[in-house]
Amino acid sequence: MKDISQPNPMISADVGDNVTLHCYRLQADKSGSIVWYKQNAGEKPRVMVTVQHDISYEDEFKPPKFSIEEDQRNGHLKIANVETSDEAMYYCGYRKFLTRFGNGTYLSVRGDEDVKVSVFQSSVSDSVPAGASVTLQCSVLSESRAAELQVLWFRAAPSQSHPQLIYTHHNSSLQCESESSKHTCVYNLSKNIFSLNDTGTYYCAVVLCGKIIFGKGTRVQREKFERSVNPVVIVLAVALGVCVLVICALIFQIKRNYEKSTVKLKQDKRLNQDCDQNVELNYAALHFTKKRTTRGRGKTQQTEDIIYSDVRRLPVT
Template sequence: LVSAGAVDIYQGQSLVSVRSGEAVTLNCTLPDQYEDVLWYKQPLGQIPQEMALKGRTMDTILYPGFQNSSIKLERTEKHISLTIPHTTKDDEGIYYCATSALKIISFYKGTFLAVRDDSQFNVSVLQTPALQSVPPGEAVNLQCTVLSEIRSAELRVFWIRSAAGSSFPEIIFTHHNSSSSSRQCEISSSKHSSVYNFSPNIPNNHHAATYYCTVETCGRIIIGNGTAVATG
């Protein structure tokens, strides 16, 4: 049997973005009464795959498809982490922490891991500032600079909000370009720089969240470094 969110399992981040080659650690907080904890990976458009299991004995079992990988699991009484030492684009997907008890597997909502491979794709996304603090009810000024060898009219730029404890990141705004309906994916010999500004109002009940400037072009998605927004 499989259940979703039926027990007190907590994955703090709904979206994590890293550059290809960087290490990443995904964390999960869980009740201490469970013998076995599992990690699942769901590549985009596919079903979840069993990656690894770690029991109270601290033995790690890697499942087929991951037995030759360099992933590492660390477990304490109420915490388990999954580390990928050198990420590649193939690591992109949704990662689920799950517990197994009485033949029932319980999942939490998952963390989407985005792996940026900017060097091969000729698109760079830079966000400023990295951290913003604003009073509740006021607007926050976010800025995104896109440097690419693809004309700005052929880029789709949108903003994603990722809040701790939310189910999945949500798209909250899209910049519309004049020729977005007929993007050709043409590479030019020179780089183009475009600046995108976004000023969302922060509600009074706002929880800490990270806003990501995201670019879609040529069948690929490039995610910026993010701006963390807190109220205070």
């Protein structure tokens, strides 16, 4: 899990501007320290300031030029009166036993008096649906001939540690108009937006005399899911709905058959019980008379034996 977030991969500023480079602490643990580093092209990173209980600035990075905007969890770096020498990559790190770095923020400084070039871009592009094409426009105003300019396009996204070079314009003089000492060039970049990997901030940049001059960037974003639904998703959703209906119908049929069989079993059981209860028993007594002779009297005495028998009568249905 990351401990530090630097949401802005690139910031453009003019000479004399005040800028803030954001650094967010993602963990609630504040026992570690926040450390800012500056890395110029071709050089090693240098420690600028350390933020823990106190703020400790290195000698060449002291206030009021550099300062920390500190709150309970975060430590943002503020740079006042930006100069061309401030153009560099700035890293925020979280130090606790080990140092974990953010993706870094590149500060691009415009307005060098020796290079009379201005780059203009629209700040935000309209949201586009997946698969659609967007055309980005960049206007370059310079006092140098267009043939001397090299125009580049970069894409920056929060998931990337550095802006990515995606296109270089060639034969730039064919897209320029000259009026006296001013040269105006318009550059267009067409880009298909297939996925979130194609979104982000697109920067137009001019390379002149060993310096890169960036525009403010154009942010490209996709339309929300509700407004651009993939047809495959629709087909899968319909198929899922049909499957659910079929399963419900089968469950209903099985339940219905089970109820019918249960009712029949109850009826058969009740019928058998009724048969047993409606059996009528009639008892008849059969008399058998025996003659026995008594001595001395000459008289015959009859004895009687009684045997009971039953007759069962079933009810007539």
